[in-house]
Amino acid sequence: xxxxxxxxxxxxxxxxxxxxxxxxxxxxxxxxxxxxxxxxxxxxxxxxxxxxxxxxxxxxxxxxxxxxxxxxxxxxxxxxxxxxxxxxxxxxxxxxxxxxxxxxxxxxxxxxxxxxxxxxxxxxxxxxxxxxxxxxxxxxxxxxxxxxxxxxxxxxxxxxxxxxxxxxxxxxxxxxxxxxxxxxxxxxxxxxxxxxxxxxxxxxxxxxxxxxxxxxxxxxxxxxxxxxxxxxxxxxxxxxxxxxxxxxxxxxxxxxxxxxxxxxxxxxxxxxxxxxxxxxxxxxxxxxxxxxxxxxxxxxxxxxxxxxxxxxxxxxxxxxxxxxxxxxxxxxxxxxxxxxxxxxxxxxxxxxxxxxxxxxxxxxxxxxxxxxxxxxxxxxxxxxxxxxxxxxxxxxxxxxxxxxxxx
Ligand SMILES: *Cc1c(COP(=O)(O)O)cnc(C)c1O
Numbered sequence: 001x002x003x004x005x006x007x008x009x010x011x012x013x014x015x016x017x018x019x020x021x022x023x024x025x026x027x028x029x030x031x032x033x034x035x036x037x038x039x040x041x042x043x044x045x046x047x048x049x050x051x052x053x054x055x056x057x058x059x060x061x062x063x064x065x066x067x068x069x070x071x072x073x074x075x076x077x078x079x080x081x082x083x084x085x086x087x088x089x090x091x092x093x094x095x096x097x098x099x100x101x102x103x104x105x106x107x108x109x110x111x112x113x114x115x116x117x118x119x120x121x122x123x124x125x126x127x128x129x130x131x132x133x134x135x136x137x138x139x140x141x142x143x144x145x146x147x148x149x150x151x152x153x154x155x156x157x158x159x160x161x162x163x164x165x166x167x168x169x170x171x172x173x174x175x176x177x178x179x180x181x182x183x184x185x186x187x188x189x190x191x192x193x194x195x196x197x198x199x200x201x202x203x204x205x206x207x208x209x210x211x212x213x214x215x216x217x218x219x220x221x222x223x224x225x226x227x228x229x230x231x232x233x234x235x236x237x238x239x240x241x242x243x244x245x246x247x248x249x250x251x252x253x254x255x256x257x258x259x260x261x262x263x264x265x266x267x268x269x270x271x272x273x274x275x276x277x278x279x280x281x282x283x284x285x286x287x288x289x290x291x292x293x294x295x296x297x298x299x300x301x302x303x304x305x306x307x308x309x310x311x312x313x314x315x316x317x318x319x320x321x322x323x324x325x326x327x328x329x330x331x332x333x334x335x336x337x338x339x340x341x342x343x344x345x346x347x348x349x350x351x352x353x354x355x356x357x358x359x360x361x362x363x364x365x366x367x368x369x370x371x372x373x374x375x376x377x378x379x380x381x382x383x384x385x386x387x388x389x390x391x392x393x394x395x396x397x398x399x400x401x402x403x404x405x406x407x
Pocket of ligand 1: 089090091119193194195234235236237238239240241308340352355356380381382
């Protein structure tokens with residue numbers, strides 16, 4: 001299906017664009033040129049397909065969740081198993097594509113920032129695969145919280161730089177990584193992990209993640225002989241969701257639903273659901289729906305799922321929301337935790353706590369639909385990374401909610 005809209009100069013309606021310091025503009029233009037040159041190149045596509053099949057393990061299965069479907073007594077539920085990819089999530093679809101582009105642009109070095117460490121691990125993995133030098137910037141505070149991921153990144157041969165500026169957090173890490181890029185762009189490529197950032201990154205990430213819906217479309221046609229009635233995915237920056245939506249955008253018969261994290265509740269301020277609550281603003285070089293303070297600075301955000309804990313959202317999702325081409329809902333920590341336990345117990349699949357947000361929404365949605373209808377939900381990652389901390393986070397979330405209620 002052809003898209004019902006065009007991306008013009010990096011703008012999705014009023015969202016997106018390039019809001020960066022002048023020295024970065026030509027760097028981004030070079031990436032856009034390379035992307036346009038290689039995205040249709042048969043040799044590039046063949047190499048990407050090779051790594052997807054032989055390294056990542058694609059196509060990932062589309063699994064009919066029989067137990068869940070029976071329990072809920074409504075629509076048939078299919079899980080797109082991106083959790084079975086090498087490294088346990090969808091992020092690798094994008095990092096492999098960007099690393100291949102970086103190589104063709106002559107880059108010898110990859111840099112990235114990471115908060116919880118997941119994007120750092122996915123980046124370090126492909127740097128090892130393609131034999132490139134790799135530096136991961138991480139707020140010093142985060143390096144202590146995520147010491148296991150720091151070790152994992154170093155094990156993969158990359159170098160972790162703890163950032164001691166500012167609040168020593170993710171924002172400080174982004175700023176430092178951008179300064180590195182300005183100084184070293186002749187041989188360094190900046191790897192972005194979600195469908196965010198200045199043009200052309202959202203388009204690039206959309207392109208590489210669209211493999212999710214290309215596979216799912218073919219698989220559901222094979223198994224059911226028709227397309228789904230609804231497609232659901234969780235939304236942090238929005239890369240797994242845009243990949244899951246891509247092939248279905250603009251088909252009026254298919255409802256697209258993005259699930260944002262409501263944290264402790266949309267009314268508490270302790271959430272990370274910019275589409276559900278906020279107004280347009282600029283963050284990290286692009287315009288989007290943003291949680292912001294009175295001065296327009298990105299506001300505090302929170303979710304039990306570190307992969308969803310971001311105050312902005314991809315420009316394309318901001319646009320899909322405005323045009324009504326997709327719907328966005330929010331699921332709180334407690335609903336996500338229930339879904340995390342439910343899917344583990346009933347299907348024998350431990351989902352990432354991020355993906356559990358999408359599962360939780362499907363649990364509400366399926367019973368309102370007919371048994372002859374079909375939902376496809378993206379399982380963006382596996383929950384092994386969360387098992388150790390889930391008990392603890394559950395207690396922290398309960399305590400914080402109690403505190404907020406007593407205020
Ligand atoms: C990083 C991550 C997400 C959130 O990122 P998006 O860009 O919104 O997809 C969701 N699920 C998992 C498993 C992740 O690792």
